[in-house]
Amino acid sequence: MIRFECDYAEGAHPKILEKMVETNFEQTPGYGVDEYCESARNRIKQLCGNDKIDVHFLVGGTQTNMTVIASMLRPHQGVISANTGHVNVHETGAIEATGHKVLTVASADGKITAGQVRKVYEAHWNDVTHEHMVQPGMVYISHPTENGTTYTKAELEALSKVCSECQLPLFMDGARLGYGLEADGSDLTLKDIAKLTDIFYIGGTKVGALFGEAVVISNDSLKKDFRYLIKQRGGMLAKGRLLGIQFDVLFNDNLYFEVSKHAVKLAMLIRNAFNEKGYKFLYDSHTNQQFPIIPNDKLEILSQKYSYSFWERIDEKHTAVRFCTSWATREEDVKLLIADIESL
């Protein structure tokens, strides 16, 4: 069985493990104040083109989302998100468990627009009973989204502008950020994102690391006491250097971008193969996740050799599924898959 079901099926990029082995018996202080964390922080600051940002390392995505969101909102505020957003659907209510409502806006492809944000904002403040309703307090987006779609620079600028006008800080979930930055046709850079969002994170777990997410805070008012909040939500790793080492390796010599590019390139090959076959896609993704709509009988054939994720039943005869590539996907496996798609 060759696995395309997710982008976290393997361990980590070998360079990361090498560095861990190499440094294993070094003694460092705990909780993220060691020199590896410091070095990783500096690399990220440089890539973001801003040495005033704060950088923190947490272990996983749900943990990061709840820590960031709970740190930004007052008790009566909620977070605006696409109805398909990870925080709304796949975190077992982690956000609500910190006391906050997720204020959903309908999204066909996982993205939300500047117009939608403004509409939620205005609907709230124009309602005479607004004190009886959850106040929008921030905006959550992911890039790429759960559906592999990405924001253009123009779209992110528009969102950023509206957020600023409505005093709604903008938070970007970048669990798969590398695959977004290297998406076919993307015009967004880390520098843009650091500038256009108030806070975002660079996902490691799905992009070459064993685990780890690097939170970047640009907005000064969100920086205060963030380490307390990491600790309180269970995200402060005792051996913090494990996170530092990983991001230090990933942001050395462009490794993070290279492994991302690798995954996207292979995903686009898979996309083309399905495309050639005349299959449609549930979402127009140019990242490492592809969502082809496949006739059930053909899918059954693929199932014998390849694993994928079920996504949505389309009709009696068709199913939408997800094929994922990652930093670890082997070119030869993709070639096998493509050959099998061609002969369906």
Place this chain on the structure above:
Amino acid sequence: MIRFECDYAEGAHPKILEKMVETNFEQTPGYGVDEYCESARNRIKQLCGNDKIDVHFLVGGTQTNMTVIASMLRPHQGVISANTGHVNVHETGAIEATGHKVLTVASADGKITAGQVRKVYEAHWNDVTHEHMVQPGMVYISHPTENGTTYTKAELEALSKVCSECQLPLFMDGARLGYGLEADGSDLTLKDIAKLTDIFYIGGTKVGALFGEAVVISNDSLKKDFRYLIKQRGGMLAKGRLLGIQFDVLFNDNLYFEVSKHAVKLAMLIRNAFNEKGYKFLYDSHTNQQFPIIPNDKLEILSQKYSYSFWERIDEKHTAVRFCTSWATREEDVKLLIADIESL
């Protein structure tokens, strides 16, 4: 200005104030263990036809909803509700503030169906990633709903059956329960409700009392330590006898039902007047709230003498509004309104 905008514009039924004045200097123990509370409890038990139920008195609706819901759910569970439900829309996130997500189902008229509940339940348990999602833990309905609509006995039986099969306790918000029980054509009694729900409450605030909601718990497993939870959520009134007195008076000589009937009768007169005029209604309500769709120019005329609540913009020329009656509405005011409707 004659006010039809809500059902809490006046004080309380005079008999309640009389009793308060009469008993004012009696000394009673605090926190709901006095003889007035005990008497009110007994009256409610009798009306529910069940002396094994537990009855508690709280001050207001939002407080009651959050106390009940937080007492019933484990941390990873959410409450199924109509998207229009009071707990979802108009409680400033009180439910989320106790850590729980509101799991919404779309509702055109404020009601949810047994089929919808089963679908949410099955969708959850059939999803392989269900541990990453909020688990449905209970069902919240209101009767009447925010839109004045009511459940039939058959509908409530169906809901109750599904809830029981899915092990989802059923909670009925009865903030306006009297107006539901006395709704034109209603076939539901207090006894039915006590039997078909696991927990519900009898609203006082909008039905003749100064304030107060009487929670009735039928399901034994939900009874334990409920008084702790009332105290923790701020609902345990020091002078608990004020709640006891009110419900004791309301459930003496059928007062609660009579004042409810009064309000519904007047509301139906208003309904008929709009109906005769050929106006449609946003919801088919047979209770104390009516939602006529009125041409904007005609509405302007009514606005000069009567207050109502804006509900929804229908199109450029029409608006849906809410006219409320209550236990306190004067027949002569309704007659004036009807005359003015007729001459629109």
Place this chain on the structure above:
Amino acid sequence: MIRFECDYAEGAHPKILEKMVETNFEQTPGYGVDEYCESARNRIKQLCGNDKIDVHFLVGGTQTNMTVIASMLRPHQGVISANTGHVNVHETGAIEATGHKVLTVASADGKITAGQVRKVYEAHWNDVTHEHMVQPGMVYISHPTENGTTYTKAELEALSKVCSECQLPLFMDGARLGYGLEADGSDLTLKDIAKLTDIFYIGGTKVGALFGEAVVISNDSLKKDFRYLIKQRGGMLAKGRLLGIQFDVLFNDNLYFEVSKHAVKLAMLIRNAFNEKGYKFLYDSHTNQQFPIIPNDKLEILSQKYSYSFWERIDEKHTAVRFCTSWATREEDVKLLIADIESL
């Protein structure tokens, strides 16, 4: 049985009930924006000598404490309180239920000192592991305390100064504020309290009202969106005018101060009677609560005619109890009690 066990055994001052009856059929808007609330607010502003303060009305003490505290703290912060504080002992964990730790300091008499606050503050910030500990975020005091003791103006000034220096907003629970202001020898006024605290409340429930607490916010940074928080925590009364009417009556013609003075005067008579008898007191209270230490055999005699609260077992032969007076206590009852004390 004549009850001295608490200060909430009766209803309300007759003038309050009169006003409620008188205004019963007036129609007012809900949720605290009616003219009675407005009038009460103005009276309180005048008494506080500051028309820039915000005044809000809530129903009960626990509700007020949790709403205020949860509105003031960020998630990683806690509230400094005497270990005997109501928020620490007698609110079923309402503060923790909003996510915050109560940081206790030992208190012999219910009060805390400026020195204690500074010590907690310094201990936190001097600890190298402070990010692993709850950060002190505010100070909670009550006046009078649970033990009937009161702050002098000098003590409150010292506390206020330290709080300001440590950036810890000062919150005063005034559930029994009237009895504190009228305490024998008190040199504190409402004006002082409004000036020396950031936020405090004027208790109604125990001082002449049926129920109700008036929150006064002096510190501008604590004012924002407070009504949302009241609604979320279940404290926004639909018929808000019930709170407005009560405080409007209480602060008309000094009624609040007069009924407080009445209670304190009677309490001091009881105190003197025990004193004459040679009994000691657990706390040196000059307010409406008295805590005599009584030989068990004598206590048994008093028990036949009077109710009181058990407070603490002192030794095999002595017990500390609480005798409370209130706005409603009758002079003749106190005279009977004193006669019986004298003849013990």
Place this chain on the structure above:
Amino acid sequence: MIRFECDYAEGAHPKILEKMVETNFEQTPGYGVDEYCESARNRIKQLCGNDKIDVHFLVGGTQTNMTVIASMLRPHQGVISANTGHVNVHETGAIEATGHKVLTVASADGKITAGQVRKVYEAHWNDVTHEHMVQPGMVYISHPTENGTTYTKAELEALSKVCSECQLPLFMDGARLGYGLEADGSDLTLKDIAKLTDIFYIGGTKVGALFGEAVVISNDSLKKDFRYLIKQRGGMLAKGRLLGIQFDVLFNDNLYFEVSKHAVKLAMLIRNAFNEKGYKFLYDSHTNQQFPIIPNDKLEILSQKYSYSFWERIDEKHTAVRFCTSWATREEDVKLLIADIESL
């Protein structure tokens, strides 16, 4: 500088890294359902002598404590803990952030007794106002404690018995469990602990792993839906096999116990050295943490070559500090230290 300040200064036992490298490109399902987790679970079940227990893997200690405690309590309940307990002091209020109070009992050495638990229980239920207080809902202990002290089998049996009688489930924090099991003179085994507690965890982070804690649930009523709770609190690692691999290696060929024994042996050598010198100890620890009380001038000498943790100022001339050994401590470093102690 040779570091004795904590037991998490290095990476992981080399066998763990070897296995990670070896399995790096294997594809496994995520979230803890892979074969490595399954194998580790089976080893733990066998060592606990009970194949009915549930075993879950989480990333860190604070995360585990809050997840376990929040899963066990109803909203009005709190957890009994030593005042020195990690959950009370060093988790930035993580427990309170889930809504629960830590009910502290005074402890001189970090342990609590069966008698103390019974006293808290009885004090609660004997208090007539108990509904106004947080209800004790479970007991938290750590073994070894923060102070290096350990429970004897008889002490744990007594605690277990009282907990069972009071219906207070017993939770043991085993962040340093290995060092407790291998403590000089310990008569407790993993089997005993699995039998005498309702839930406990086996710490990996401080005992040879990169990170990771293995939760063992013996009490059936605590097993339900635990994976939801792990996910909600941010503890469900995407690449769950990283936890499985680590515990699988640690519980293969007794590695966990051997590395623990190693640390304890070296700690006892340090203890003896201080002892010979006539220095006293703050706590009587037979585990990997030692708390000697050292004259300040002598401490200054040691500081030049060795790092340790400051613990407590004893008097003007003496300070209590902590020296930690771990699975990674080198024998030659301890010898150097001992030589330097001898020549103080």
